[in-house]
Amino acid sequence: MNRAVSNLRARHVARLGSFCASSSSSSSPASEAWDGRFRLHKPRGQHLLTNPRVLDAIARHAALRPGDAVLEVGPGTGNLTARLLASPAARVSAVEIDPRMVDAVTARASALNLAHKLTVILGDAVETDFPEFDVCVANIPYGISSPLIAKLLFGTYRFRTATLLLQKEFARRLVAKPGDSEYNRLAANVHMVAETRLLMDVSKRDFVPMPRVDSSLVEIRPRVDMPEADLAEWLAFTRECFGQKNKTLGAIFKQKRKILELFKRSHRTKRCADDAPGRGVILGVLDDDNDEACSDDDGNDDNGRSDVVAGFNKEDVGAFKERIANALESTELAGKRPSQLSNDELLRLLRLLNERGVWFQ
Numbered sequence: 001m002n003r004a005v006s007n008l009r010a011r012h013v014a015r016l017g018s019f020c021a022s023s024s025s026s027s028s029p030a031s032e033a034w035d036g037r038f039r040l041h042k043p044r045g046q047h048l049l050t051n052p053r054v055l056d057a058i059a060r061h062a063a064l065r066p067g068d069a070v071l072e073v074g075p076g077t078g079n080l081t082a083r084l085l086a087s088p089a090a091r092v093s094a095v096e097i098d099p100r101m102v103d104a105v106t107a108r109a110s111a112l113n114l115a116h117k118l119t120v121i122l123g124d125a126v127e128t129d130f131p132e133f134d135v136c137v138a139n140i141p142y143g144i145s146s147p148l149i150a151k152l153l154f155g156t157y158r159f160r161t162a163t164l165l166l167q168k169e170f171a172r173r174l175v176a177k178p179g180d181s182e183y184n185r186l187a188a189n190v191h192m193v194a195e196t197r198l199l200m201d202v203s204k205r206d207f208v209p210m211p212r213v214d215s216s217l218v219e220i221r222p223r224v225d226m227p228e229a230d231l232a233e234w235l236a237f238t239r240e241c242f243g244q245k246n247k248t249l250g251a252i253f254k255q256k257r258k259i260l261e262l263f264k265r266s267h268r269t270k271r272c273a274d275d276a277p278g279r280g281v282i283l284g285v286l287d288d289d290n291d292e293a294c295s296d297d298d299g300n301d302d303n304g305r306s307d308v309v310a311g312f313n314k315e316d317v318g319a320f321k322e323r324i325a326n327a328l329e330s331t332e333l334a335g336k337r338p339s340q341l342s343n344d345e346l347l348r349l350l351r352l353l354n355e356r357g358v359w360f361q
């Protein structure tokens with residue numbers, strides 16, 4: 001072990017006291033390993049980050065300022081929480097689903113004489129209301145990545161940055177740019193409201209128990225210059241576009257079934273707007289693209305039904321189809337795949353479609 005690592009280890013053992021004085025069950029070079037006092041549940045994503053250099057780097061990247069209110073999701077036994085509490089931040093609120101972890105992180109803060117800075121909330125981070133915070137820093141359970149990011153970015157929270165440790169593949173998809181092979185609905189939606197930056201990769205060997213996947217640290221910074229857009233309408237629009245992201249927009253919006261669905265939705269939207277103005281954003285996952293096979297590129301329905309306009313005036317549906325084709329033509333996007341397009345281009349198309357009475361939610 002080199003001297004720097006050895007010094008680091010000695011410093012952390014001293015700082016964290018009995019918590020890490022136990023024997024290491026990890027292969028990490030210097031470890032704040034779990035002492036096995038209770039069973040860790042993998043289905044709950046209980047993979048503790050035990051490499052002090054990585055934990056220090058996360059806290060450093062979060063760039064906490066004096067007076068900051070920090071939100072941590074899934075503090076576990078407090079390996080990261082200890083750093084956040086020792087930072088210049090004024091307070092840390094941690095949301096944890098497992099009561100055993102709540103006890104462990106609370107005891108740890110007390111052992112560090114920093115309990116006055118910590119509030120632990122027992123609950124599911126996807127369901128629980130968060131207190132106000134300036135910065136979110138977390139090594140989250142990867143199973144809640146998408147709903148948690150949706151909640152942070154499309155909810156009512158106002159914050160400076162979220163520094164999140166995520167599954168490496170998910171992180172790559174989150175930071176992807178139009179034209180990248182990984183570009184997808186998640187990235188398009190998140191980039192509508194935030195900027196993302198890949199900060200560093202973290203090996204699976206730095207966790208106890210070792211997960212099957214590697215991780216990456218990502219910074220998410222909400223935009224101050226949000227484009228003028230109805231976010232609920234945008235989310236519904238990207239669901240249609242990226243549901244079949246390998247088809248061209250022309251092919252996607254030529255499908256009879258799709259046109260009929262949009263026709264119904266647009267008329268329902270008009271009724272709802274008349275009855276109850278002000279639709280809110282319905283939160284859900286942001287990245288449910290699945291390239292479903294429901295039609296070929298010629299726009300023929302795969303189920304061969306000929307009665308798809310049953311119950312509707314065929315001429316109205318035909319005119320509606322024309323309006324969609326017309327919007328695609330005037331933006332010159334018919335031959336493009338959604339994954340090649342910037343949000344500005346997609347937003348321009350959405351606006352034109354809305355102006356022509358085509359609505360997605």
Ligand SMILES: C[S@@+](CC[C@H](N)C(=O)[O-])C[C@H]1O[C@@H](n2cnc3c(N)ncnc32)[C@H](O)[C@@H]1O
Pocket residue numbers: 044045046047048049050073074075076077078079080095096097098101123124125126138139140141142144
């Ligand atoms: C990957 S561990 C991280 C633990 C700690 N932050 C660390 O870095 O060592 C994830 C933690 O999130 C908790 N957790 C899992 N699902 C949760 C949820 N829906 N809401 C809040 N916490 C959750 C787990 O119990 C676990 O403590």
